[in-house]
Amino acid sequence: MVVCGDDGLAHRLAAELRGVYREQVTLVVPPAGRRVRQPVVGRARAASAALRDMVSAAVNRTGNGEQGVAGRELEASEPTEDVLADAGVERAGALALVYDDDETNIRAALTARRLNPRVRLVLRLYNRRLGQHIEALLDQSAALAAGDGRPLRADGVESSTTVLSDADTAAPALAATALVGTSKIVETDGLLLRAVERNPPLPGQVADPGLCTLALLSATSNDPAGADGSEDSGEGPQLLPDAAAVRAATGRGTVVLEQVSYSGPSLPAGRASVPPFAELFSRRLRWSLAGLAACVVALAVALMLVTDDHPLHATYVTLLDLFSINEPAHNADSGRQVLQLLSGFVGLLLLPVLLAAVLEALGTFRTATALRKPPRGLGGHVVLLGLGKIGTRVLTRLREMDIPVVCVESDPEARGMATARRLRVPVVLGDVTQEGVLEAAKIHRAHSLLALTSVDTTNLEAVLYGRSVRSGLRVVLRLYDDDFATAVYRTLRAAHPGALTRSRSVTHLAAPSFAGAMMGRQILGAIPVERRVLLFAAVEVAGHPQLEGRTVGEAFRAGAWRVLALEVADGAASGEGEADVDADVEGEVRRGSRLVWDLPDTYVLRGEDRVVLAATRRGLAELLGRRTRERFPG
Secondary structure: OEEEEEEEEHHHHHHHHHHHOOOEEEEEEEOHHHOOHHHHHHHHHHHHHHHHHHHHHHHHOOOOOOOOOOEEEEEOOOHHHHHHOOOOOOOOOOOEOOOOOOHHHHHHHHHHHHHHOOOOEEOOOOOOOHHHHHHHHHHHHHHHHHHHOOOOOOOEEEOOEEOOOOHHHHHHHHHHHHHOOOOEEEEEOOOOEEEEEEHHHOOOOOOOOOOEEEEEEOOOOOEEEEOOOOOOOOOOOOOOOOOOOOHOOOOOOEEEEEEEEOOOOOOHHHOOOOOOOOHOOHHHHHHHHHHHHHHHHHHHHHHHHHHHOOOHHHHHHHHHOOOOOOOOOOOOHHHHHHOOOOHHHHHHHHHHHHHHHHHHHHHHHHHHOOOOOOOOOOOOEEEEEEHHHHHHHHHHHHOOOOOEEEEEOOOOOOHHHHHHHHHEEEEEOOOOOOOOOHHHHHHHHEEEEOOOOOOOHHHHHHHHHHHHHOOEEEEEOOOHHHHHHHHHHHHHHHHOOOOOOEEOOOHHHHHHHHHHHHOOEEEEEEEEEEOEEEEEEEEEOOOOOOOOOHHHHHEOOOOOOOEEEEOOOOOHHHOOOOOHOOOOOOEEEEEEEEOEEEOOOOOOOOOOOOOEEEOOOOHHHOOOOOOOOOOOOO
């Protein structure tokens, strides 16, 4: 495996491949003086080396004669053709390009495909539409190079190109933490799966298991979302427990899986910049217009009483007098003359009001694309700190769920500013470390704070200040280092025991998906359980003796993997080919989905089946381990 990158994701991905999948990895990183976010990269590099040493020591203790996890590291400013050749791309099974710049990844991918048409490529691209085109282009190139139209490697493993985004991978979990009851979400086949944390049932109560029980939470953790345990420690939650373990667990919270429908309408992009009618005019101007309309009605009623005229004709004459286009009432009685003078006076008052309305409307349309300020009386909203790549994706997710958001950003040219304008989300420009910035975002009335900048200390400072303003504020920190996150959580829990504190690492959430793609597996998503991760993957049953020919109950291995759903053919999903589906699951296909949930334990998995399963990282590595292994020299 070859991993090329310039930030912490490259080192985290290398550690994942070495420690979980036991792969030989060549890591290509820029020289020390040119690396992005040097402190974070340094911690990631140390974590990678520590994990590699730990796995090697564990292997040596088994005494089975296996060698330790091998790997090497190269330093290069850019992934040029010579650098990729030196890294062994021509002989590599997979190549991950996880540079922060999309153009660098695309250029290197085109070069790598020319050097080795059969290598499995995994690209990190933020532009999703461009990623789809690049993925199709590189797959087509590999198929043509294979000659038979199928991009296969020499060991029989199918070659492919996978385009992923760390922002898209982490955004659902980060956005969901701002909501009560939707702390962890993964999307598969257009469906939303929600992992819900539930407190231990009271005596006499029966806990609802949902679709299945994913984990038993730490018995010592009052806030399951911010775990004490580090990512690789043996302490913490029990993932994928069996029924006996669930029954035996007392006083421990659980994480259960639920299937939910998508809620919250998307904001129409075409009308996002057009304000509603009520926002065209100020409140004072609306009252002025209402008062003038009342005067017109009163004058029309008075004219009808004085002249005994028809109501419609009286209103018409009043409007003519109002706009000064009626003939003077020289020969009329005194009452008619007085009403005409009053109508003319009201008409004079109407002119400045109409002019103000026009000016306000033009000003409102002119500033419709500008940044909005938090409205008065706003409360129960989410304060989102940082509009970079991650913050932009999280903002989009929150608005899709119709959650009120106020953003705080120090850079007026940040990546997410255009998205905030399009979605008409209030934005406060300023440094969060300066006094008054969070107050402008109405932090004292906010429901939660999402601190998603790329600087851990900035996120921590914002959270500490938010808690000083409102002690019960729900906070979500984007923290990279496990030890730092553990120390922060313990301190905040001790100081604010009644508030929820959660820490998330983007590289930690994204690395399993990238590693699974390099192994040729389709990772649908990852759900954090405390400081550990549970993966959801789509797997072909054929070729896996742990699944093929076994029932769903027999295929389940506690603490490793569990089959959740069965993917059926398009005809069966539409009701045209249900004869091909086993009788045990016939009729269970959800409308608009190709997945069958609530599989009975007696259903026998066949070789042609494709299933969705939940697995731990090591469980997935064991279940879907490579049949062959290339040994890189050196």
